[in-house]
Amino acid sequence: MIASALVRELRQIVGKENVLDSSVDLQLYKYDAYLEERRPDAVVFAHSTEEVAGVVKACNKFGVPFVPRGGGTNLSGGTIPFKGGVVIEMIRMNQILEVDRANLRARVQPGMFNLEFGNALAPLGYQYLPDPASQKAATLGGNVAENSGGPHCFKYGVTTNHVLGLTVVLPDGQVAKIGGKAPDVPGYDLTGVFVGSEGTFGICTEIVARIMHLPDGVKTLLAIYDSIEEGSETVSAIVAAGMVPATLEMMDQLVIQAVEESIHCGFPLDCATVLIIEVDGLKDDLEQQAKAITDLCRAHGAREVRVAKDDAERAALWAGRRGAFGAVARITPSYLVCDGTVPRTALPKVLRKVAEVGKKYNLQIPNVFHAGDGNLHPLILFDWRDAEQKARVMKAGMEILELCVQMGGTISGEHGVGLEKIDAMRLVHGEAEIRSQLRVKKAFDPRNLANPGKMFPIPEEVRHAA
Amino acid sequence: MQPEVDRLKRRLEEIVGKPHVSDGPAVAGFAVDGVSPALLVHPASQEEVSSVVTACGEAGAAIIPWGGGTAMGLGNRPARADVAVVLDRLNRIVEFDAANLNVSVEAGMRLADLEVELGKQRQFLPIDPPAEGKATVGGILAANGSGPCRLLYGTARDWVLGMRVVLPNGQRIRCGGKVIKNVSGYDMNKLFIGSLGTLGIISEATFKLLPLPAVRASVAGVFAELGQAAGAVAKVLDSVLLPEAMELLGLDAVTLLGPTLGLDATGYGLVVSFAGSRETVERQVRDFTGLFRDAKARVTTAVSDERTAPAWKTVRNVFDLLPGPPPERITCKIGVLISRTADLLAAAESLGRRHRLRGAVTAHAGSGVVRACYLLGPEAPPVEVLASGLEELRREAEKAEGSLVLQGAPVALKAHLDAWGKPGGAFDVMRRLKADFDPRGLCNPGRFLGGI
Numbered sequence: 001m002i003a004s005a006l007v008r009e010l011r012q013i014v015g016k017e018n019v020l021d022s023s024v025d026l027q028l029y030k031y032d033a034y035l036e037e038r039r040p041d042a043v044v045f046a047h048s049t050e051e052v053a054g055v056v057k058a059c060n061k062f063g064v065p066f067v068p069r070g071g072g073t074n075l076s077g078g079t080i081p082f083k084g085g086v087v088i089e090m091i092r093m094n095q096i097l098e099v100d101r102a103n104l105r106a107r108v109q110p111g112m113f114n115l116e117f118g119n120a121l122a123p124l125g126y127q128y129l130p131d132p133a134s135q136k137a138a139t140l141g142g143n144v145a146e147n148s149g150g151p152h153c154f155k156y157g158v159t160t161n162h163v164l165g166l167t168v169v170l171p172d173g174q175v176a177k178i179g180g181k182a183p184d185v186p187g188y189d190l191t192g193v194f195v196g197s198e199g200t201f202g203i204c205t206e207i208v209a210r211i212m213h214l215p216d217g218v219k220t221l222l223a224i225y226d227s228i229e230e231g232s233e234t235v236s237a238i239v240a241a242g243m244v245p246a247t248l249e250m251m252d253q254l255v256i257q258a259v260e261e262s263i264h265c266g267f268p269l270d271c272a273t274v275l276i277i278e279v280d281g282l283k284d285d286l287e288q289q290a291k292a293i294t295d296l297c298r299a300h301g302a303r304e305v306r307v308a309k310d311d312a313e314r315a316a317l318w319a320g321r322r323g324a325f326g327a328v329a330r331i332t333p334s335y336l337v338c339d340g341t342v343p344r345t346a347l348p349k350v351l352r353k354v355a356e357v358g359k360k361y362n363l364q365i366p367n368v369f370h371a372g373d374g375n376l377h378p379l380i381l382f383d384w385r386d387a388e389q390k391a392r393v394m395k396a397g398m399e400i401l402e403l404c405v406q407m408g409g410t411i412s413g414e415h416g417v418g419l420e421k422i423d424a425m426r427l428v429h430g431e432a433e434i435r436s437q438l439r440v441k442k443a444f445d446p447r448n449l450a451n452p453g454k455m456f457p458i459p460e461e462v463r464h465a466a
Numbered sequence: 467m468q469p470e471v472d473r474l475k476r477r478l479e480e481i482v483g484k485p486h487v488s489d490g491p492a493v494a495g496f497a498v499d500g501v502s503p504a505l506l507v508h509p510a511s512q513e514e515v516s517s518v519v520t521a522c523g524e525a526g527a528a529i530i531p532w533g534g535g536t537a538m539g540l541g542n543r544p545a546r547a548d549v550a551v552v553l554d555r556l557n558r559i560v561e562f563d564a565a566n567l568n569v570s571v572e573a574g575m576r577l578a579d580l581e582v583e584l585g586k587q588r589q590f591l592p593i594d595p596p597a598e599g600k601a602t603v604g605g606i607l608a609a610n611g612s613g614p615c616r617l618l619y620g621t622a623r624d625w626v627l628g629m630r631v632v633l634p635n636g637q638r639i640r641c642g643g644k645v646i647k648n649v650s651g652y653d654m655n656k657l658f659i660g661s662l663g664t665l666g667i668i669s670e671a672t673f674k675l676l677p678l679p680a681v682r683a684s685v686a687g688v689f690a691e692l693g694q695a696a697g698a699v700a701k702v703l704d705s706v707l708l709p710e711a712m713e714l715l716g717l718d719a720v721t722l723l724g725p726t727l728g729l730d731a732t733g734y735g736l737v738v739s740f741a742g743s744r745e746t747v748e749r750q751v752r753d754f755t756g757l758f759r760d761a762k763a764r765v766t767t768a769v770s771d772e773r774t775a776p777a778w779k780t781v782r783n784v785f786d787l788l789p790g791p792p793p794e795r796i797t798c799k800i801g802v803l804i805s806r807t808a809d810l811l812a813a814a815e816s817l818g819r820r821h822r823l824r825g826a827v828t829a830h831a832g833s834g835v836v837r838a839c840y841l842l843g844p845e846a847p848p849v850e851v852l853a854s855g856l857e858e859l860r861r862e863a864e865k866a867e868g869s870l871v872l873q874g875a876p877v878a879l880k881a882h883l884d885a886w887g888k889p890g891g892a893f894d895v896m897r898r899l900k901a902d903f904d905p906r907g908l909c910n911p912g913r914f915l916g917g918i
Contacts, residue, residue: 102805103834104703149647158647160656161624168892176891182868183834184610184621184660184801186886187915188896192623192656196649216706236565242588242677282708284745341645343566373646374566413647421650428650432637436903437652443898455651 002041002085006062010044010086013054018045029069029087034077035336035384036419040067040087047092049167049175049205056203057173059086059449067451068203070111070139075337076418078146078198082453088203090141096120097206105164105181106209110141114148117209126211129156132414133322144204147196149414151247151278151321154372158414160195165208168194171201171445181208193440198416199451201444217283218246219290220308222317223275223297224268228252230301231273232347235371237296238277239344243289248372249276249321255328255366255379262327265320271303275371276317324368325379332364332381336393340404341413344374353403354378361396363389375413376404402427417455425457435459471504474525474549478507481517486510486555496532496550498913499543499877503530503550510555512630512638515669520636522549528908531663533574533605536597539797539874540609541662542885545912551667553604559583560670568627568644570672573604589675592619594711596782604668610660613782614711615739617832619676626655628672634665634904644672657899663910664918665903679741682710682774685754686727686737687763688720695736696808698761699831702738703804707750709832711739713781714808716815716827722787726780728767736831737769739778784826785839794843795825796875798856800836802868807831813862814838817855821847834868842876853882860887889916 010019020026020043030039041064046052059066065085072079081087094111099121106128108117114135117128131150132138138148144166149158156162165179179191194201225231228250235248251259256267256274267274275297279289294305308314328335342350351367354376358365369376380396382389401411401424411417411424425434434456444450471489478487486508493506505527509515522529527548532538553574560570564587571580577591577598584590595601595611605611607629612621619625628642631654641654658668689695699712715723715735724730727737736758740750751768758766769777780787785797800810807829814827818840825840846852856879860870864887872885889896893916900907900918912918 101704102700103803147649147653153647157620157624160653161620170892170895174892174894176895178891180867182801182803182866183616184612184799184869184871185890186869186871187889187893188665188899189623189656189660190892190895192653192659195656196653213704213706239567239677240565242680244677282706282742282746282749284749285743288743288745341647343563343568343644345565370647375645375647408643409645410643410648410650412650413645414649416649417651425651428643430640432633433639433641433651433654436633436637436639437654439902440652440654440657440899443895443902446898 002064003062006058006064007042009058010042010055013058014044014046014051019043030080032072032074032077032079034075034080034418034420035334036077036080038080038082038084040081041084043087043089045089045092049169052088052169052203052205053173053175055086055088056169056171060173060447065449065452068141068145068199070142071113071137073134073138074142074146074418075339075415076412076420078416078418078454080419082419090203091139093205099124099126099211100181101126103181104211106211108140108207108209110139110144110204110207112140114138114140114143121211122214125214127214128162128209128211130159130162133325140207141204144195144207145197145199146414146416149370149375151249151370154248154370155244155246160192162210163191163195163207164210166191166194166204167206169203169205171447171450179208198418198454200441200454202450215280217286218278218280218314219286220314220317221277221290221293222306223277223302224271224304225273225275225302226271227301228273228351229348231275232371234275234297234300234302236345237300238293241292241296243279243293245277245372246280247276247278250274250369250371251321251324252367254364255324255368258327258331258366259320259324262330263319263323265316267320276321328366328379334382334384336380336382336397337415338378338380338397338400339375339412339415340401340409341373341375342404342407342409344372346407346409347371347374347376350376350403350407354400357396357399361392363393363396373413374409398424419454422455422457425455431459470525474521474527475505477521478505478518481521482507482509482514493550498530498538498547499880501544501547503547505549506552507549508552508555512669515551515556515632515667516636516638518551519632519634519667523634523636523906523908526906526908528911530910531608531667533602534576534597534600536601537605537609537611537873540885541913543877543880543912544910553602556669562587563644564589567675568672569675570670571603573669573671574602577601577603577606584675585678588678590678591625591673592676593622593625594782603671607659607668607671608661608663614713614778614830616830617712618708618710623656623659625673626659626671627674629655629658629668630670631658632667632669634909642672646674662914664900664914666909681744681747681771682739682741683747683751683771684737684739684769684774684777685751685758685766686729686735686769687758687766688729688731688733688735689761689763690733692734692808692812694761695734698736698757700805701757703832707753709738709750710741711778712831713737714811714829714831716811719784719826719828722784722826723781726777727769729765731764733764737781739774784828788824788826788839788841794841796840796842796852796879797873798838798870799873800838800859800863800868800870802834802836802863802866804832804834806866807834807836810836810863810866813859817859821852821855849876849879849882853879856883886915
C-alpha cells in the first residue's frame with residue numbers, strides 16, 4: 001500500500017475527482033488485454049504535461065512506481081502495475097494540438113485513439129500511417145510505448161518511422177522535448193529509443209507525428225485459397241515480382257468462420273485461407289498492379305480473386321480483418337495471442353509447425369497473420385478458469401516463440417514484451433544484450449520507478465548472487 | 467608515452483597480424499582536425515574488432531572508428547585520439563536474402579559496392595549520402611548520413627533492421643534482427659545510428675531493401691526567384707505526387723550543375739526525381755513540367771532514365787565541383803521546418819555573399835535539410851567573423867525549430883564555434899548514456915554534442 005500522504009498530494013495536483021483509490025475502482029485498473037492481474041494502489045487521471053510531471057515527482061518523493069495507461073489494449077501485460085503504485089491514466093489528454101500541413105507534421109496528445117486521429121486527418125486529405133488492428137480503442141501514446149505496427153507496415157513501417165519528436169516526462173519528473181518537427185536533431189536519437197520502451201523510460205505527453213497525403217488511389221483485393229501454402233507462396237511471388245503492396249494480410253479457416261459469424265463480410269466459410277492485398281499510390285498503374293497480382297494469385301492456386309469495387313466493399317474486407325480478434329473472442333472464454341515474427345519466406349513452414357504444437361498440447365490455434373512482414377498471430381484458445389489448460393497454453397505459446405526464433409525471427413513483432421515475454425527474451429538476447437539494454441534503462445530511470453518489473457529477465461550474475 | 471604505444475602496438479599485432487597495424491608516416495592521413503592517432507589497426511572480423519577495442523581499453527587508449535573517412539570533419543575537434551580502428555577489411559556481404567528483401571553487411575563495405583551487389587538481384591538500399599563511392603555502411607550509420615532521396619524513403623533509421631556493435635568495453639552485442647517488425651526489447655539500433663562512434667563501433671548492419679523501380683526520370687528547372695521554386699515545392703507537398711527527391715539549388719549551385727542537368731540559365735534551380743512504373747513516372751514528368759511552367763520557370767528540362775542516376779550523383783556531390791582542397795572550406799548542414807527550407811537556403815547564401823566567399827548552397831526541399839559549403843580563400847575574413855556569421859545563421863535555423871551542424875571546418879574556426887550548438891532536451895540522459903556505455907570516455911571523445 002502507498003502512503004496516504006502520497007494520495008493527498010496526488011489529489012492536490014490533479015484534483016480530488018481525478019484520483020481513484022477505492023477498492024472497487026482499483027479493481028478496474030488491474031488488467032489489460034493480457035492474462036495477468038495486479039491491482040494498482042491509486043489511479044490518477046492526468047490532463048496536462050504539468051500534471052503528469054507533478055504526479056511523477058510525487059511518486060519520486062515517496063519512491064513509488066508509476067505506470068502510464070492509455071486504452072488498456074496491451075496484449076503483453078505492459079499496462080499492468082506489476083509492482084503496484086500509481087497508474088497514470090492518459091486517456092483525457094486526447095486533443096490534436098496542431099495539424100501543420102505545410103510541414104507534414106501534427107502535434108497530438110497521447111490519449112487520443114489512433115482511429116480518431118486518422119478520422120480527423122482524412123477530411124484534410126492526410127493520414128497517419130501506423131494502424132494497429134486495435135486502433136479504435138488503442139491510444140497514440142500506447143502506440144508510441146509499444147512501437148505498434150499494423151497491416152500497413154510492410155510498405156510504410158511502424159510507429160517509430162512516423163514519430164519524430166516527443167514531449168516526455170522523464171522518470172524523475174523533469175519535462176524534456178526530444179526530437180522535433182525539424183530533421184536530424186543533434187545528439188542521440190532519444191525519440192527512437194523511447195518509442196517501444198513500454199513505459200519504462202517515462203511518459204510521453206505530446207507526440208510530433210509525420211502525416212502524409214492520402215494516396216491518389218487504393219485497390220483492395222481478396223484472394224481465396226483452399227490451402228494456406230498457396231496463399232503464402234503468392235505473397236512471396238508478389239514480392240519477388242518487385243511489387244510493394246501496402247498490405248498483405250492472411251487469416252485461416254477458423255478465424256474466417258468466426259469473423260463471418262460476427263461480421264458477415266462475405267468470406268467463404270469453406271476455404272482454407274483468405275489473403276487481403278492492398279496496393280496504393282498514384283492511380284496510373286494501380287489497375288495494372290491489381291491485374292498482375294490477380295494473375296499471380298491465380299497462378300498460385302487461388303480459387304477466386306475479388307477486387308473491391310468501391311469504398312464500401314473495401315471497408316467490408318477491412319472490417320473482417322480488423323474484427324478478427326474480437327470475433328475469435330466470441331467463440332472462446334479466453335485466448336493467448338502469440339506475436340512471433342519470421343522472415344516472410346519461413347511462414348508456410350512455421351504455420352505447419354504451429355499446427356503441430358496445437359496437436360501436441362491438444363489446443364485449438366486459429367491464425368491471423370501479417371504475411372507481408374512475416375508477423376504471425378496464432379490465437380491459442382482456452383478457458384481461463386481451467387488452471388491446467390492455462391499452463392498448457394503458456395507452454396504452447398513459448399514453444400511457438402522458440403520456433404520463430406529458430407527460423408531467424410523474433411519473439412515479438414508488435415505486441416511488446418511486457419510481462420508475457422520476459423522469459424522469452426533470453427531466446428533472442430544474450431547476457432551482453434540484456435545488460436546493454438538495462439544500461440539504457442538506467443540512464444533514463446536510475447531509480448527504476450517507471451513501469452518496473454517489465455521486459456527484462458534479471459541478469460544472470462544478479463540472479464546467482466541472490 | 468612511447469613504451470606504452472609500443473606495447474599496445476605489439477598487442478594489436480597479435481590480434482590482427484603485423485601487416486595490419488601501422489604507425490609512423492602511415493597515420494598522417496588519419497588525423498582528425500589535426501589530432502593524429504599514434505596507431506592504425508585494421509581488424510578483419512567481429513572478434514578482432516572486439517579484441518582490438520578490449521586491448522585499447524586495457525591500455526587506456528582513445529579510439530576513433532574509421533570507415534571511408536568521408537565524415538571525419540563532422541563534429542568538434544577530438545579531445546584525444548590514440549588508435550584509429552579502420553574497418554576497411556570488414557567489407558563483405560554476410561548474407562543477401564533477396565527473397566526476404568534484406569541484406570546483412572559488414573560495416574566497412576562501401577555503399578556503392580553494396581548497391582552493385584544488390585542491383586544484381588534488382589534490389590537497392592534507398593540511402594543516398596554524398597561520397598557513396600568512399601563512404602562505408604558503418605560510417606554512414608554512425609554519422610547518420612542521408613541524401614536527397616530521404617524525401618520518399620526516409621533515413622538510415624528507417625532501413626536498419628539490425629546491427630552488430632562492439633561496445634566500448636569490448637563486448638559484442640546484436641541489436642534488432644532480420645525481421646521488419648521487432649519489439650523484442652528496446653530499439654537499440656536507434657541508439658547507435660548517428661552516435662558518431664561515441665557508444666561503440668558498429669561492425670555489421672542488416673538492412674531492409676526495396677525492389678529497384680522499373681524506371682526513373684527527373685525534371686529540372688531554373689526560376690528567376692527563389693520564391694517561385696519554393697512555391698512549386700509547397701504545391702507538390704500538398705499534392706498526391708510522390709517524387710523520390712526534390713533538390714533546391716542556390717544560384718551558385720545552378721551554375722555548377724547547369725551542364726550536368728542541361729540547364730542553360732541563371733537563377734534558382736529545382737531538380738526532381740521520380741521512380742516507379744513507366745505509367746507513374748511519365749505522369750509525374752508531365753505534372754511537374756506543368757507545375758514548373760505555372761511557376762514561371764525560365765527553362766525546364768526532362769532527364770531521361772539513363773541520365774538520371776549519374777545526374778543525381780553529381781547533384782549530391784555538388785560540393786566536389788568547387789575548386790580547392792577540403793581543409794580550406796566550411797561545410798554545414800542545417801535542419802529546419804520543411805516550410806522554412808528556402809528561407810534558410812537564402813540565409814546561407816547571404817552569409818556567403820556578405821563575406822564574399824565562393825561556395826554553393828543546396829537543399830533537400832521537402833525534407834528541411836539545407837547544405838552549405840563556403841570556400842575560404844586568402845581573402846576570407848578572420849575565423850572570429852566567420853564564426854559569428856555562422857552563429858547568426860544557426861540562430862535563424864533555431865528560429866525555424868532547427869539546428870546547424872558543422873560537417874567540416876578549419877580547426878581554428880571550430881575553436882570559436884561548437885559544431886553542434888547547445889544541447890537540447892534530456893541532455894542529462896545522453897550524458898548518462900555515454901557515462902554508462904563508455905565510463906572512461908575512450909570512444910571518439912570530444913567530437914559529439916555537448917563535449918560527449
